[in-house]
Amino acid sequence: xPRPDRxxxxxxxxxxxxxxxxxxxxxxxxxxxxxxxxPAKVERVFPAGPPAAIQLYTLAPELLLGWPRxxxxxxxxxxxxxxxNRPEVGRIxxxxxxxxxxxxxxxKPDLIVDAxxxxxxxxxxxxxxxxxxxxxxxxxxxxxxxxxxxxxxxGRLTGRSERAETLAGWCENAMATIxxxxxxxxxxxxxxxxxxxxPRGLETGLGGSINVETLSFLGARNVADQPxxxxxxxxxxxxxxxxxxxxxxxxxxxxxxxxxxxxxxDVRAVKAGRVHLSPKLPFGWVDFPPSxxxxxxxxxxxxxxxxxxxxxxxRPLARDFHTLFYQxxxxxxxxxxxxxxxx
Amino acid sequence: xxxxxxxxxxxxxxxxxxxxxxxxxxRGEVLALLGPxxxxxxxxLKTLLGLLPAxxxxxxxxxxxxxxxxxxxxxxxxxxxxxxxxxxxxxTVLSVVLMGRSAHGGLFAAxxxxxxxxxxxMLERLGIDRLAQRPYTLISGGERQLALIARAxxxxxxxxxxxxxxxxxxxxxxxxxMSEIRRLAAEGLGVLFTTHDPNQALRHADRVMxxxxxxxxASGPASTLLTPERLEQLYRVPIETxxxxxxxxxxLPG
Amino acid sequence: xxxxxxxxxxxxxxxxxxxxxxxxxxxxxxVGPGDLGRLLxxxxxxxxxxxxxxxxTVIWNIRGPRVLAALLCGAALAVAGTAFQGLFRNPLVSPDxxxxxxxxxxxxxxxxxxxxxxxxxxxxxxxxxxxxxGAVYAVGSTIRRGDPVLVLVLTGVVVxxxxxxxxxxxxxxxxxxxxxxxMTFWLLGSLAGTSKADLLPLLGPVLLGSAALVALRWRxxxxxxxxxxxxxxxxxxxxxxxxxxxxxxxxxxxxxxAAGIIGWVGLVVPHLARFLxxxxxxxxxxxxxxxxxxxLLVIDTLARTAGPVETPLGILTAVIxxxxxIWLLASSRGGWS
Numbered sequence: 001x002p003r004p005d006r007x008x009x010x011x012x013x014x015x016x017x018x019x020x021x022x023x024x025x026x027x028x029x030x031x032x033x034x035x036x037x038x039p040a041k042v043e044r045v046f047p048a049g050p051p052a053a054i055q056l057y058t059l060a061p062e063l064l065l066g067w068p069r070x071x072x073x074x075x076x077x078x079x080x081x082x083x084x085n086r087p088e089v090g091r092i093x094x095x096x097x098x099x100x101x102x103x104x105x106x107x108k109p110d111l112i113v114d115a116x117x118x119x120x121x122x123x124x125x126x127x128x129x130x131x132x133x134x135x136x137x138x139x140x141x142x143x144x145x146x147x148x149x150x151x152x153x154x155g156r157l158t159g160r161s162e163r164a165e166t167l168a169g170w171c172e173n174a175m176a177t178i179x180x181x182x183x184x185x186x187x188x189x190x191x192x193x194x195x196x197x198x199p200r201g202l203e204t205g206l207g208g209s210i211n212v213e214t215l216s217f218l219g220a221r222n223v224a225d226q227p228x229x230x231x232x233x234x235x236x237x238x239x240x241x242x243x244x245x246x247x248x249x250x251x252x253x254x255x256x257x258x259x260x261x262x263x264x265x266d267v268r269a270v271k272a273g274r275v276h277l278s279p280k281l282p283f284g285w286v287d288f289p290p291s292x293x294x295x296x297x298x299x300x301x302x303x304x305x306x307x308x309x310x311x312x313x314x315r316p317l318a319r320d321f322h323t324l325f326y327q328x329x330x331x332x333x334x335x336x337x338x339x340x341x342x343x
Numbered sequence: 344x345x346x347x348x349x350x351x352x353x354x355x356x357x358x359x360x361x362x363x364x365x366x367x368x369x370r371g372e373v374l375a376l377l378g379p380x381x382x383x384x385x386x387x388l389k390t391l392l393g394l395l396p397a398x399x400x401x402x403x404x405x406x407x408x409x410x411x412x413x414x415x416x417x418x419x420x421x422x423x424x425x426x427x428x429x430x431x432x433x434x435t436v437l438s439v440v441l442m443g444r445s446a447h448g449g450l451f452a453a454x455x456x457x458x459x460x461x462x463x464x465m466l467e468r469l470g471i472d473r474l475a476q477r478p479y480t481l482i483s484g485g486e487r488q489l490a491l492i493a494r495a496x497x498x499x500x501x502x503x504x505x506x507x508x509x510x511x512x513x514x515x516x517x518x519x520x521m522s523e524i525r526r527l528a529a530e531g532l533g534v535l536f537t538t539h540d541p542n543q544a545l546r547h548a549d550r551v552m553x554x555x556x557x558x559x560x561a562s563g564p565a566s567t568l569l570t571p572e573r574l575e576q577l578y579r580v581p582i583e584t585x586x587x588x589x590x591x592x593x594x595l596p597g
Numbered sequence: 598x599x600x601x602x603x604x605x606x607x608x609x610x611x612x613x614x615x616x617x618x619x620x621x622x623x624x625x626x627x628v629g630p631g632d633l634g635r636l637l638x639x640x641x642x643x644x645x646x647x648x649x650x651x652x653x654t655v656i657w658n659i660r661g662p663r664v665l666a667a668l669l670c671g672a673a674l675a676v677a678g679t680a681f682q683g684l685f686r687n688p689l690v691s692p693d694x695x696x697x698x699x700x701x702x703x704x705x706x707x708x709x710x711x712x713x714x715x716x717x718x719x720x721x722x723x724x725x726x727x728x729x730x731g732a733v734y735a736v737g738s739t740i741r742r743g744d745p746v747l748v749l750v751l752t753g754v755v756v757x758x759x760x761x762x763x764x765x766x767x768x769x770x771x772x773x774x775x776x777x778x779x780m781t782f783w784l785l786g787s788l789a790g791t792s793k794a795d796l797l798p799l800l801g802p803v804l805l806g807s808a809a810l811v812a813l814r815w816r817x818x819x820x821x822x823x824x825x826x827x828x829x830x831x832x833x834x835x836x837x838x839x840x841x842x843x844x845x846x847x848x849x850x851x852x853x854x855a856a857g858i859i860g861w862v863g864l865v866v867p868h869l870a871r872f873l874x875x876x877x878x879x880x881x882x883x884x885x886x887x888x889x890x891x892x893l894l895v896i897d898t899l900a901r902t903a904g905p906v907e908t909p910l911g912i913l914t915a916v917i918x919x920x921x922x923i924w925l926l927a928s929s930r931g932g933w934s
Contacts, residue, residue, distance in 0.1 A: 050774075069772070198779055199715050200790035206906070224905065231778045232906040235789045236659045238625040240651060242905075250775075253714065263658040263792060266651040288774030356741065394825050418831025425826050431686045432821055432876040442819040446831025451812040453879055498830070 028156050031141035031149070032118035034126070039110045039136055042158045046107055046135075048092040048114035050289035051142050055115055057083065058167060058292055058325040059151060060160045065089055065107050075282040077334065080327055084282075092129060101132055109135055111157060115150060115291065116142035144213040147292055148172045170324060171295050175217075178302050181309045182219050191305055193220040194244035194269065197287070201247075201254035201264075202239070203231055211287045214298050215248070220305050236263055243268050246304060247275040250287050252342060276304050277341035279318075282326065296321040314339065344405050345369045346391065346421070346502050346533060352399030353383075353390040354557070359398055360386045361557020368533045370501055373524060375548035375565065376537040379578050383557040384537045388506055391535070393417045405501070418446035422495030424505040427487040433478035436490045440465060443497030458497075465493040469523060485516030492523060503527060505536040509543065521547045542593050545569045553577050569594075605873030609884050613891040620664045620898045625905065626655045663791045666799060667897040668890035670788070670856045671866075673803045673848035675889020678863025679870065679882055680810050680845050683821040684838060685750055692849040692863035695753040695842065699760035700729020701853035706767045706780045715790075719798060719854045726850025729760055734842060744824060745838075785909030786857035788897050799855040806847035810882060813841060817878035859893070859910045861918030866892055868925050 026038040045063040047053035056064050061080050066089035076084045089107060090100070092114065104112070112129065116122065118141050130137040138157055140150040148168035155164020182190075195212050197203040205211030205222075208229035212222055223242035224234065247269040249255050255277040258264045269275055278286040278297065285297030299317050303310040315335055323329045330338065346368040354360035360383040368374050378384050389395045390402070393409045402409045404420055412420070422443075430439075443465075444458040454462075466472040469489045474482055479490060488508060495503050508524065509517040525547050528534050538544055544551045545565050552562035555577055561568055571582040574594055583595040621633060632648055636656050639646035646653065677692035685694060693699065704725020708718035737745070737752040764784075771777045819827045820837060827834050852859070869892070870885040893910075896917065900908045 197775075198782075202790050203778060203782060226904070226906055228906075231782075233782050233787055233789050233909070234906055235625060235663075235901045237655055237901065238905050238907075240655060240659070241626040263654055266654055290774075389825060392825075392829055394828050414828060414833050415831040418829060421829070423826065423829035425823070425829075428823075430822075431688065432683070432871075434818065434876050438818060438877045442822070442830055445816065445819045448815075450816065453815050494830075 028153060030138045030153060031115075031146065032123050032126070032139040034123065034139060036136050036138050036157070038157055042110045044107065044109045044111075045158065046089065046092075046104055046109035046112045048112055048137075049116060050091070051115040051291035052113045052140065054283055054289060054291040054293055055140070055147075055150060055154065056113055056158075059154055059164055060158050061327065063158060065109060071282065078282040078322065078326055078328055078330060078338075092125070101129065104129075105133055105135075111135065112137040113140065113154065113157075114138070115140040118142075142290055143210070144217060144290070144294060145175075147295065148175075167292075167325065170321075171292070174295060174298060178218070178298060178310075182302070182306060185219070185306060185309065187221075190219055190221055191245040191274075192223050192242070193246045193248060193305070194223050194239060194242060195286075196247055196249040196254055196258075197231065197251060199251055199253040199257075200236075201249055201251060201258060202236060203233055205287070206230060206232055210290050213290070214286060214294050214301055217298065218301055218305055220246075220301075239264075240267060245269055245272070245274060248278060248286060248301065248304070249275065250278045250280065250284060252277065255341070274304070279338045279341050281338045292325060295325075344501075346404050346409075346535075348391065348397075348400065348402045350400030351390070351397055351402055353387055353395065354398050355386075355395070359557075361554065362399065364400070364554075364559055366391075366552060366559075366562070368502060368535050370533045371528055371531050372549045373528045373534045373536070373547060375544035375551045376535065376554065377539075377541060377544050377551055377577065378537075378554040380539075382555050384554060385506060387554065387557075388504055388535075388537060392421055392423050392504055415446035418498055418500075420501050422498045422500035422503040424488075424491045424495045424503065424508060426506050426508075426510055427484055427491055429480055429487075433480045435476050436466070436471065436479050436482065436486075436493075437462060437475040439479050439490055440493045440497050443494035446498060461499065462493075462497050465496040466490075468496065469493045483516075485512050485519060488512060488516070488520050489523070492520070496527075500532070502533040502535070505534070507537050507539065509538065509540070517543075541569055541574055545592070545594075605870075605875075606880075606884055606887070608873060609870070609887040609891070613887050613894075616891040616894045616898070617664065617668075620667070620894050621656070621660060623898055623902050624655065624660055625902065626651070626659075628652055628655060628660075658793060662793050662796055663788050663897065663901070664894060665796060666788050666791045666855060667894040669796075669799055669803045670852040670859065671862055671893025671896075672886040672890035673807060673852045674859065674863040674893070675866035675870070675885040676807050676810050676882055677845035677849045678889075679867040679878070679885040680813075680817060680841050681863075682867050683817040683878055684841050685746055686821050686823075687750075688868065689864070690750075691860070692845060693757070693860075694750060695733045695846065696729035696757045696760055697726040697846050697849040698853050698858055698860075699757045699764065701726035701850050702784055702858055703729070703760050703763045703767070705783050705854070705857070706764055706771070709776050709779050709783065710767050710771050712776075716794075716798070719795070722854035723798070723802070723850045726853060727846060729756060730842065730846040730850075732756060734839070745835075746824065782909070783857045784911075786859040786911035786914075787900070787907055787909055788856050789901070789907045791855070795855055799851050802847045802851035806844040806851070807886065809840065809844035810848075811886070813837070813844070814878045814882035817841070817882070821878070856910065859914055861914040861922075862889055862893055862896075865914075865918045865922055865925075868922075 027035045028038055030036050042063060044065050045056055046065050047056055047068060050068050053067050061083045064083060064086060066087040068091040070088040071084050112135055118139055122139060126137045126139045140153060148171045151164040151168040155161040193215055195205050195215060204224045206228040207222055207225040215222055223244045245268050255275060258270060258275055264270050278284060283289060283293035285300055296318055300314055303314060318335060319330060348364050348366045351364040352359060352362035376384050390397055440462040441454045441458060444454060448455060466475055469492055471486060471489050474486060508520050512520060521543060524534055548565045551565045551568050553560040560577055561573055571584050574582045580596050585593045585595060622630060632652055635646045635648060674692055681690045681692055681694055682688050701722040705718055705722035708721035733753045733756045737749040740748045768777060768780055771780060816837060819830050819832050824834055866889040867885050870881055870888050874880045874884045896910060896913050900910055900913055
């Protein structure tokens with residue numbers, strides 16, 4: 001039987017006695033209101049899922065250990081070299097829990113960050129992982145409106161408060177500007193919008209779903225304003241009955257087909273040419289992953305819905321956003337590709 | 344004209360059950376197959392029906408090798424009466440008997456007028472015409488056995504092979520089924536049945552074949568073959584013989 | 598019995614007619630009965646209906662194809678279920694017993710995972726169903742011990758659970774934002790996206806397979822007997838079984854490819870049909886087809902009219918099928934009548 005190493009036992013005891021004291025000195029409340037000890041040094045951060053990875057990348061790219069899913073070549077060119085291609089590390093939360101905790105430990109992270117739901121399931125998951133690994137696990141509120149606050153929390157946790165304030169400020173500024181301009185638009189001038197997913201365009205986000213958060217933020221009338229907070233399937237007949245003025249989609253195949261499909265020809269949005277394919281490079285502008293990438297999508301959507309109220313050109317806005325958040329300035333050709341919505 | 348086997352070996356691909364079987368069933372006669380449990384009677388029946396390929400020797404039906412016949416041809420010559428079972432679906436008795444006509448129509452054919460006529464004729468022949476529309480699952484065991492005989496007869500075969508036709512029947516139904524069997528032979532069919540009861544063989548069969556461990560111990564006319572000595576040899580228990588005033592005998596085991 | 602069979606078929610056909618009328622009349626897009634009549638007249642006479650083009654689109658391009666697809670899928674699943682219940686001598690068997698549905702499901706989720714086009718996903722599902730049953734049949738045929746029907750069922754169960762694991766694995770790999778919801782919708786079953794273009798790949802296999810099953814229905818009586826009895830009645834059980842399995846798989850795989858996983862229809866409808874016309878397959882198979890088509894049509898009409906958002910078919914068939922089946926179990930006595 002191996003004898004316990006006395007020095008290590010003593011050190012462990014010492015740590016157990018000392019930790020609360022140190023923690024009291026520097027703690028922060030995360031997005032779920034949990035008290036997290038701010039680690040003394042943060043050099044390696046493990047993202048629990050795609051939204052956390054994106055937000056962390058925009059704040060402190062060099063800390064990001066890897067990506068939940070490896071980025072594709074067409075996405076890589078919009079990310080910092082040497083960081084966009086960091087390895088695939090799997091994800092901890094969500095249905096596909098593909099990161100083994102032992103493997104997580106092997107990456108020797110100083111901090112685990114998750115962004116998304118702060119519901120009880122995720123709080124308990126965070127507590128458990130933190131207890132098992134001994135690594136602080138911060139849970140950020142992934143809702144669109146909470147993005148600036150999440151930046152500030154992440155900034156304090158990683159010692160990047162200054163840049164966090166810059167990014168949070170950009171977001172708050174965008175949200176305030178846009179909110180201010182649409183506040184005066186009367187309800188009847190707000191277009192009805194159908195958000196189409198899937199190759200047939202017959203999957204949609206219900207009123208309360210995270211998929212259409214930015215649409216709700218913009219005060220658009222989501223035709224599928226049903227109780228519920230997820231995706232649902234609808235029939236084409238129902239879409240005809242709704243007869244939306246604008247269709248926003250993330251599906252390339254649908255956006256190609258809808259313009260020539262006789263069954264869709266009578267929908268107001270199709271007749272008026274107001275079917276819009278969402279840009280998705282390097283990360284989608286409307287729906288997924290639900291992270292800061294939606295911030296530029298907010299401008300894009302605002303222009304689609306209220307062209308008169310938003311005369312500015314989307315190109316410089318997108319260039320600024322890329323430069324500030326992704327720290328890679330796209331060329332004109334790259335911008336064309338982003339705005340076309342094609343990969 | 345007979346169902347004949349010579350030097351017949353039978354069994355499954357991986358296991359031979361019996362061999363050296365010589366047997367001949369002529370039209371108009373009743374042959375009983377007598378043997379203890381596990382003697383290989385049922386496997387022999389399946390081989391005689393052409394459901395299992397013979398493992399050796401010859402097996403002919405009216406001078407043609409049985410294996411050369413197509414399944415429908417076989418079914419039009421050999422009728423099979425399995426042990427009565429309840430069945431999965433509640434077919435009417437008429438539907439059950441009509442299944443006996445499978446080999447007489449095309450693959451896609453519905454039962455014809457003639458098929459219906461034959462089925463009803465066979466039901467009448469066995470005196471169960473009144474059951475025609477009753478669910479097969481809701482009639483008695485004896486009636487089921489009669490329905491299965493009617494089904495075999497609807498095949499219009501020259502020979503009928505019955506597997507323990509009285510195994511699960513009460514005393515009265517045993518008598519009814521056995522006298523039907525006798526009548527079939529009188530009408531010119533060759534009848535072969537297996538049984539556990541030597542008295543049945545003695546009373547209703549013309550000839551008897553005794554098998555044990557897949558081998559024929561003896562065969563010959565029922566009246567001379569069935570002796571207490573041979574039965575003791577077959578079943579390995581003492582046999583008591585009861586004699587009636589008219590000279591008829593019956594056997595009791597143990 | 599003969600008269601009651603005619604009565605049973607009359608009931609089934611009138612139910613079907615009601616279902617079709619109801620299905621064409623109801624929908625999220627309001628179309629009045631008068632408009633329906635004018636549309637029908639213009640369809641028959643070739644003259645313009647004079648109705649707004651939206652109404653024409655709804656009836657001819659959306660509701661019409663969907664009604665037809667529901668009829669085809671329902672009839673196909675019911676006929677396949679009836680045939681399999683006979684073939685496997687078990688009234689609790691459904692068309693997916695040999696893995697047709699799980700194979701098709703694996704094909705579909707793989708197609709979604711690989712971001713294939715719509716038609717390719719359907720094809721992948723269809724082929725998945727055929728390959729799965731082919732594998733079950735091939736494996737089952739190499740096992741020469743015991744009752745071939747039982748061996749086939751057990752192989753189906755084993756392969757089915759392996760396919761289930763495969764589906765789980767692909768879902769696990771899938772992108773949780775985009776692909777996973779699509780897979781979930783597909784696995785729950787829906788006809789929401791049916792268009793005219795979907796009818797052709799459905800029509801061919803379903804008509805072919807159903808025609809074969811209807812043609813073979815008189816032999817299914819004897820095929821429901823124990824193997825050796827059926828052989829003694831002159832049936833070539835091996836080729837017949839293969840033919841029934843191929844035909845039933847064809848229709849099941851095509852239906853699942855078009856509509857996703859819809860349970861219960863193939864299990865419950867054969868019982869309903871037996872209740873109406875008795876167990877004789879000669880009468881049962883056509884009645885099951887009629888009832889199956891009507892049943893799924895009613896379910897699908899409910900699915901698309903109950904609310905602005907579609908209710909998945911698989912959920913409706915289960916919610917309606919389960920109590921019905923329990924009632925059936927409780928009220929049946931002395932065999933499956």
